Amino acid sequence: MTITVPRPKLNWRERLYLPAIVAGLAITFKHFKNLLLGRTKVTMQYPEQKWDTNLPDYYRGAPALVRDEDGRVRCVACQLCEFICPPRAIKIIPGEIPSEDRFAKVEKYPEAFDIDMIRCIFCGMCEEVCPEQAIFLRKDYAITGYTRADMVHHKEKLLEIGGVMHGVVLKWNKKK
């Protein structure tokens, strides 16, 4: 389909371009004046003002391991999250729960669980794939450190960020 674009002939005032330029200058000057008079409130001064209270529920921050209400570390070291993590940021060394322990039915626990935050891309696939509801993505986004070794979160740090999660499915408890 050929469409003819209408090209109107400009009258002499429009061809001079000066009135259009002056109108444009007036618009930009209005923006300049509004900023100087303090009427523009677009910029957020970052460290002093943050938007953490407005983060949506599904915001993907740093990953964390959780405990349930009995105090058990919910992770059973199945290594599914390690398998699915796209940048291979998670490293798990599984260990055996001794048979005298209260939770001997579970049989496996993570002896070491490292997430390298430099590699983590905050995609949330580990949270999606975990069959035990053990790893969740929290709301903090500013992870910093001075060396690369500082930026690896070990199991204690992950448990500390995670805390206790209520309302998870307790599938390893005794049935009634």
Place this chain on the structure above:
Amino acid sequence: MDSFFVITSLLKIVGILFIVILPMVSYAVYAERKVSAAIQDRLGPNRVGPAGLLQPIADMFKLLLKEDFTPRAANTFYYWLAPCLAVMPAIITIAVVPFGSTLFGVPMVIADVNVGILFVFAIASLGVYGIVIGGWASNSKYPFLGGIRSSAQMLSYELSLGLAVIPVFLLVGNLRLTSVVRYQIEHGWFIAPFIGDWTNPWKWLLAIPMIVSFLVFTIAIFAETNRLPFDLPEAEQELAGGYNTEYSSMKFSLYFLGEYAAMITGSAVIVTLFFGGWHFPAIPDGSHGWIFGLINIAVFFAKVAIIIFFFMWVRWTLPRFRYDQLMRLGWLFFFEIALVNIFIVAAILPFIQS
């Protein structure tokens, strides 16, 4: 040689160049960032120092400490020479501009040559060399193209630059810049020649070619300093290259600051020719006391600052010209308007002088 003259000239050179112009260039970069931010509804740099005023110092440290390399294929002598050639015309031209009246009897202009404006045009033409040599010596496609385009643009607008201000000198009678300022003090600023002589109809008629002359000269200064809307040689940086692609650290900063220094010099010439230089109505010149000499210098720099703000304001308002539109404007439109303008003022001239 009179030693008093030598000592005062040296003081003026050091004072104006190192204490006023070079800091002004660095803070012009800061001002550009703040003004452009204000026009775009955001804040500019406001973390380094109070309201970001130490930002140019931080930038200076960054640029000094960057790795300074020379590409192996580049022609080393010309590669090192080109940024210096880009900065030099802007700084030399400021020598003939009168930035004040007199201070303790010493006239506030470094070199009051009687071919003032010819000196300005001659040295401004040297500015093309910096870009052409920089583009050619980098030995790479994109700087070459950027350099060629920029040199063609600057050459074509130098014509309009020269022709546009001939009406001013027709009225004044000689080419000395201090005479231009003296004439404007007696007869009203050239941008509005009817001030002070409200009843003369020829003065009102003179305002039209004077405003045209001001507009053509200002637009030609935009094109000479490669500022928007004529900044195609620089905009190539966003697209591909531009003449300063292969430059790093101090050489790049020389090009960059040279552009701002050329903008300041261009503003100074515009203020001298059209806005009355250091004159402000009801403030006498420095022969009545050193305090007035200082006030005149301050008035001059305030006017230059306003014109610099205008340069930045236009930059963030207009889109840039396509190269063929730019060349067409320079050769067909502004050239003819400047020529016709000369004839009109020459026709009005006998009635003004009677």
